[in-house]
Amino acid sequence: MIVLDYRDKRPIYEQVVEKLERLVVNGILATGEKMPSVRSLAMELSVNPNTIQRAYAQLEQEGYLYTVSGRGSFVAPEREWRENKQVEVLQGWQDLTRQAKEAGVSKELLQRRIREIYGEGSQ
Amino acid sequence: MIVLDYRDKRPIYEQVVEKLERLVVNGILATGEKMPSVRSLAMELSVNPNTIQRAYAQLEQEGYLYTVSGRGSFVAPEREWRENKQVEVLQGWQDLTRQAKEAGVSKELLQRRIREIYGEGSQ
Amino acid sequence: MIVLDYRDKRPIYEQVVEKLERLVVNGILATGEKMPSVRSLAMELSVNPNTIQRAYAQLEQEGYLYTVSGRGSFVAPEREWRENKQVEVLQGWQDLTRQAKEAGVSKELLQRRIREIYGEGSQ
Amino acid sequence: MIVLDYRDKRPIYEQVVEKLERLVVNGILATGEKMPSVRSLAMELSVNPNTIQRAYAQLEQEGYLYTVSGRGSFVAPEREWRENKQVEVLQGWQDLTRQAKEAGVSKELLQRRIREIYGEGSQ
DNA sequence: GTGGTCTAGACCACC
DNA sequence: GTGGTCTAGACCACG
Numbered sequence: 001m002i003v004l005d006y007r008d009k010r011p012i013y014e015q016v017v018e019k020l021e022r023l024v025v026n027g028i029l030a031t032g033e034k035m036p037s038v039r040s041l042a043m044e045l046s047v048n049p050n051t052i053q054r055a056y057a058q059l060e061q062e063g064y065l066y067t068v069s070g071r072g073s074f075v076a077p078e079r080e081w082r083e084n085k086q087v088e089v090l091q092g093w094q095d096l097t098r099q100a101k102e103a104g105v106s107k108e109l110l111q112r113r114i115r116e117i118y119g120e121g122s123q
Numbered sequence: 124m125i126v127l128d129y130r131d132k133r134p135i136y137e138q139v140v141e142k143l144e145r146l147v148v149n150g151i152l153a154t155g156e157k158m159p160s161v162r163s164l165a166m167e168l169s170v171n172p173n174t175i176q177r178a179y180a181q182l183e184q185e186g187y188l189y190t191v192s193g194r195g196s197f198v199a200p201e202r203e204w205r206e207n208k209q210v211e212v213l214q215g216w217q218d219l220t221r222q223a224k225e226a227g228v229s230k231e232l233l234q235r236r237i238r239e240i241y242g243e244g245s246q
Numbered sequence: 247m248i249v250l251d252y253r254d255k256r257p258i259y260e261q262v263v264e265k266l267e268r269l270v271v272n273g274i275l276a277t278g279e280k281m282p283s284v285r286s287l288a289m290e291l292s293v294n295p296n297t298i299q300r301a302y303a304q305l306e307q308e309g310y311l312y313t314v315s316g317r318g319s320f321v322a323p324e325r326e327w328r329e330n331k332q333v334e335v336l337q338g339w340q341d342l343t344r345q346a347k348e349a350g351v352s353k354e355l356l357q358r359r360i361r362e363i364y365g366e367g368s369q
Numbered sequence: 370m371i372v373l374d375y376r377d378k379r380p381i382y383e384q385v386v387e388k389l390e391r392l393v394v395n396g397i398l399a400t401g402e403k404m405p406s407v408r409s410l411a412m413e414l415s416v417n418p419n420t421i422q423r424a425y426a427q428l429e430q431e432g433y434l435y436t437v438s439g440r441g442s443f444v445a446p447e448r449e450w451r452e453n454k455q456v457e458v459l460q461g462w463q464d465l466t467r468q469a470k471e472a473g474v475s476k477e478l479l480q481r482r483i484r485e486i487y488g489e490g491s492q
Numbered sequence: 493g494t495g496g497t498c499t500a501g502a503c504c505a506c507c
Numbered sequence: 508g509t510g511g512t513c514t515a516g517a518c519c520a521c522g
Contacts, residue, residue: 007312011506025225048507085226093223093233096216097240102148103208107241110216111234117220118230134512161495171514176496184307189376192495193521257497271471284510294499299511316506316509331472339465339479343486346462348394349454353487356462357480363466364476380521417522 001036004045012047016055024064024075025085035065035073124159127168135170139178140185147187147198148208158188158196247282250291258293262301263308270310270321271331281311281319370405373414381416385424393433393444394454404434404442 002019004012023029035041038056042049056073059065063080067073100110125142127135146152158164161179165172179196182188186203190196223233248265250258269275281287284302288295302319305311309326313319346356371388373381392398404410407425411418425442428434432450436442469479 006314006317009315011315013506022225051507054506082227086223086228089219089223089226090228090232090236093216093219094236094240096212096219097237099145100209100212100216101241102145103212104205105209105213107237109213110237113213113217114220114230114233114237117217118224136512160493162493172495173515174513177512179495190495191375191521192378192380193493195494259497268468268471283508285508295510296500297498300497302510313510314506315511318509328473332469332474335465335469335472336474336478336482339462339469340482340486342458342462342465343483346455346458347487348391349458350451351455351459353483355459356483359459359463360466360476360479360483363463364470382521420522423521 002041002045004047013051013054013058016041016045016052017058020055020059021062021064021085024081029075031075031077033075035075037072125164125168127170136174136178136181139164139168139175140181143178143182144185144187144208147204152198154198154200156198158198160195248287248291250293259297259301259304262287262291262298263304266301266305267308267310267331270327275321277321277323279321281321283318371410371414373416382420382423382427385410385414385421386427389424389428390431390433390454393450398444400444400446402444404444406441 001023002016004015008015020029020035029035035056036044038049038052042052045052056065056067060067060073063084064076065073066076097110101107124146125139127138131138143152143158152158158179159167161175162172165175168175179188179190183190183196186199186207188196189199220233224230247269248262250261254261266275266281275281281302282290284298285295288298291298302311302313306313306319309322309330311319312322343356347353370392371385373384377384389398389404398404404425405413407418407421411421414421425434425436429436429442432445432453434442435445466479470476
């Protein structure tokens with residue numbers, strides 16, 4: 001389900017957050033679905049349960065999960081996180097776009113790359 | 124010349140690197156120009172000279188400046204860093220563009236933002 | 247594991263880098279193996295931990311090791327550093343070979359020394 | 370006569386030593402010839418006379434020059450420095466050759482490079 | 493005065 | 508315990 005990169009400089013809990021976030025955003029973990037328990041995921045990844053606990057806490061705080069005490073954690077409805085995610089990503093994207101302009105990257109190159117990533121259609 | 128953000132989680136030396144990098148990329152510090160001395164910039168920012176020293180070392184390693192012991196540090200010729208900067212920025216930009224796609228940001232929105240940032244002309 | 251030469255004019259951290267590099271290149275520290283911790287090596291050599299830290303940072307930057315914060319540093323896979331090392335050594339070697347020619351050292355002497363160092367076989 | 374590289378990390382006096390050494394070794398400054406005066410060379414290179422003074426002192430100490438008080442400095446006879454130079458270069462060369470072996474550079478490659486540098490003849 | 497190195501000692505995040 | 512960052516203060520080589 002998840003593969004950790006031990007060479008990554010980021011803390012492990014952050015990697016877990018990022019990976020789970022993408023699973024949710026891409027719909028692989030669907031709304032309402034039960035997340036693996038903290039302990040089982042910790043076992044699977046061979047990390048300390050504290051680490052997973054912390055990742056879940058952050059995901060909950062960002063609106064991706066909700067936790068029902070004693071029953072487990074579940075994927076939150078899309079409306080809870082969709083807008084936040086978009087705003088956050090878009091801000092970083094604009095910042096980098098400005099940096100690209102400053103560094104002399106041409107508008108045309110960026111537009112070509114967008115077409116490559118999105119495909120030609122209107123998607 | 125530089126303002127530090129103490130709420131930023133990144134280390135100070137990294138903030139200094141980033142800020143000076145932009146001053147160089149934007150030509151505010153021109154090729155051959157003398158950088159502020161390690162000690163004077165440390166005073167100005169109220170940080171330890173070691174911290175600035177570290178920032179300068181990294182900037183040198185990335186090709187933005189060269190340093191002559193006993194005389195000071197100077198902005199390196201543009202060709203030494205221009206390409207590196209472009210590649211680095213472009214990689215991050217593409218990564219974020221993919222994330223934007225995953226998060227459901229429309230191609231049209233991104234293209235509009237590019238036009239806003241670059242202006243309507245051909246750059 | 248390492249012996250420092252205090253008469254050497256080079257900075258300590260550089261000596262440490264050089265010595266550890268050779269241990270890695272010669273396979274005495276094998277891929278994936280855990281390096282001594284910053285603090286323990288500092289104790290062993292009776293130097294400040296910052297000095298070792300700096301050496302490790304440089305070794306990481308050169309691709310000889312990777313470091314996992316909170317867990318330690320580990321020897322990187324050979325492909326990450328092998329080519330760099332060869333190129334670097336070869337450049338210095340060619341430079342010295344030219345100097346030897348200028349100084350009047352005969353081609354035959356150099357070839358004899360190569361055979362002595364490599365042994366007669368084809369290695 | 371000499372061009373300094375201000376980007377070089379070595380101290381200036383060392384660059385001057387190296388350059389003059391090569392001029393002597395290659396016979397461009399012939400035995401007995403008068404060296405430029407400290408002050409004139411300092412003027413020409415736009416450096417502090419102390420710097421040239423120091424370079425001359427080192428060259429004298431290595432046997433390349435001798436100084437006649439009140440008359441100037443002169444290139445020493447070849448026998449004074451030739452052997453020293455050869456021994457010094459050769460030691461460094463052997464060290465690097467061993468490193469090349471350790472790094473996996475083949476004997477054949479080194480021999481080919483020697484032929485390229487010396488030319489095919491017996492030189 | 494300039495950069496470069498080093499020490500001693502401290503605090504932090506992560507696991 | 509691990510690595511990472513920072514400070515304060517010192518010494519050195521260089522020009």
